[in-house]
Amino acid sequence: MATELLMPALSPTMEEGTLAKWLVKEGDEVKSGDIIAEIETDKATMEFEAVDEGIVGKILIAEGSEGVKVNTPIAIIGEEGEDMSAASASAPVAADALAAEEAAKVPAAAAAPVEFAPSDKSPDWPEGTEMKSMTVREALNEAMVEEMTRDEDVFLMGEEVGEYQGAYKISQGLLDKFGEKRVIDTPITEHGFAGIATGAAFGGLRPIVEFMTFNFAMQAIDQIINSAAKTLYMSGGQMGAPMVFRGPNGAAARVGAQHSQCYAAWYAQIPGLKVVMPYTAADAKGLMKTAIRDDNPVIFLENEIMYGKSFDVPVMDDFTIPFGKARVAVEGTDVTIVSFGIGMTYALEAAEKLAADGISAEVIDLRTLRPIDYATVLESVQKTNRCVTVEEGFPVGSIGNHISATIMQEAFDYLDAPVINCAGKDVPMPYAANLERHALITTDEVVAAVKQVTYR
């Protein structure tokens, strides 16, 4: 019987890929374990092996095809003599079905829809600047290349940053450009290399430390906090640590409890650190350049799921974004949704759905969590009189809690409803797909929270 070969998922976050090359042709016999194709994921080019024996009946996706969704049939394998031309191309695309199911749950609009228009104004570049589309991954890479070109004292250190080209390809090409003196592969020893990098910063260099994920930075957190963050103060201003600790933070996809945690609130608590968590590629680039130039230790929280997302980035010779300046992503009048990092995905989706229901939400992307741009949040809340915060991290002692407390202290009389914090659930991250989806925040939860504070 003919079986369909499906486009495989070759990384936890892969949604689609490029079918780079077929190594077999129609009519070829294949055995289990034969390499039949090369597939480019968001991270690397992978070899795709046959699992079953048979004859390659039909190749459904030509080599060179980009954007092939996971689970799309790419070829048909059958037995000798079997007619495979009639095999159906029906693909069980689970994700689509799920999306349709969720869409069906959204109730019909109760009020006249309002306009949903993400703001195209940015305070960070002049109007009319040429823009180009770029992934967050490319933006981070470009920022590091530019800053390493600009300043000889900047170097990159971490696991697999050099020869492997980065576990998530953020440092791709850097070793070739800058050599092994400045792109340094470390052993798997976070505590040690975080300390060595901090010492190098005391000694006058400007290290960028890549953690393969921030989960592993827990091994190094003593050096980050007790050494990097506090020395300037303890030395009466004599010496500090101008450096960047960066890497993916928060939940990726299906990687379980030890690899899925957001550290935004942890680091945002520490005086002496600056904490950045960008959402767009433009912010990733502009803020990374600022982070590398900053004379303080900066925690730069990236997200694996965001790496492959594309955004418009201004084409400028030297594009930086200052810390402590939030971005109003959508202007609105009825409620303020405050978020940052990947939380913005839910915030923006919710705002769009709410617009259809006649609720005008203003969406603020904090971008930096230390310093926090309180003024932009307070100004918005004074206009909308309601606020919902959105983040993927744990709910206790969250950034949202802190924003709520600040609003209560500074704008209590403007509030028409209690502030609601939408956060990840108070549980270690489960592995099962359905449980994981519920452990994180959902757009529906944000929509419900907004309806609650707007009494709809």
Next chain:
Amino acid sequence: MAAKKTSKKSNVSADELLAYYRDMLLIRRFEEKAGQLYGMGLIGGFCHLYIGQEAVVVGLEAATKEGDKRITSYRDHGHMLACGMDPNGVMAELTGREGGYSKGKGGSMHMFSKEKHFYGGHGIVGAQVPLGAGLAFSDKYKGNDNVTFAYFGDGAANQGQIYETFNMAALWDLPVIFVIENNQYAMGTSQQRSTSTPDLYTRGEAFGIPGEIVDGMNVLAVKEASEKAVAHCRAGKGPYVLEVKTYRYRGHSMSDPAKYRTREEVQKMRDERDPIEQVRDMLLTGKHATEDDLKAIDKDIKAVVNASADFAKESPEPDLSELWTDIYADA
């Protein structure tokens, strides 16, 4: 003491010997004064005295040149004085005053001097070791021949991050000397009770780092070992381990009653092995100095130490506005 190395014949001049005597005595008297001020309530919190260990830093510093760096733990007053930091600034930091090296914001455990290349003063046991390797990394990166001394104790020698650092320091040939000041007690736990093998100088072997044991009560032996280690590092041959066997006469900190060892043990060490007395004997028997010469030095030092205590008492507490400065470099 299992010290295997003593320097019977050393090529030091009388002037050098006198300088070591002076430097060690300064540390001893300074620490005694600090203990006194602590008793008077002028110094607060933790205060870890270096009395008994003076030959270690003085001997090691004898082989340094301008540009070399040093970093240590919280038992740091001796290191600061030995590298030439001003006793007034150190003492005023102990009393938490404006005139202290960190403007009173660091305290006994956290002092720094960019000018003297002293990088602290660290309160987390062992954390200064990767930092020290990082300082050495910065010098190698810049292409100079400076060397970093990363000091830690026998207690810290059991911290995992030290071995992470040994591995990278050896892998990258970092010019760092790992100085294990083995004073035989990790707070109240003797080395026999905390350490599976007695010889800490062999701890670098697994990483290919040469190690040597040194009599830390003999300043000349320490100096000689330091010269050897420094030459190794300056020549670009990578890191070096020195286990310097020493002894602290006082408790771990001011609040330690030291019940884990006998009074006799301490007294025996003081009577037979005292590093300052050893040099004093050498000076007198070698006729490099007279009793009167040494008395004059004692008097000078007493004056320096008293002046530092006066300065530390008179210097005002930091202005309250200092609470909010030095948190960020650009603030």
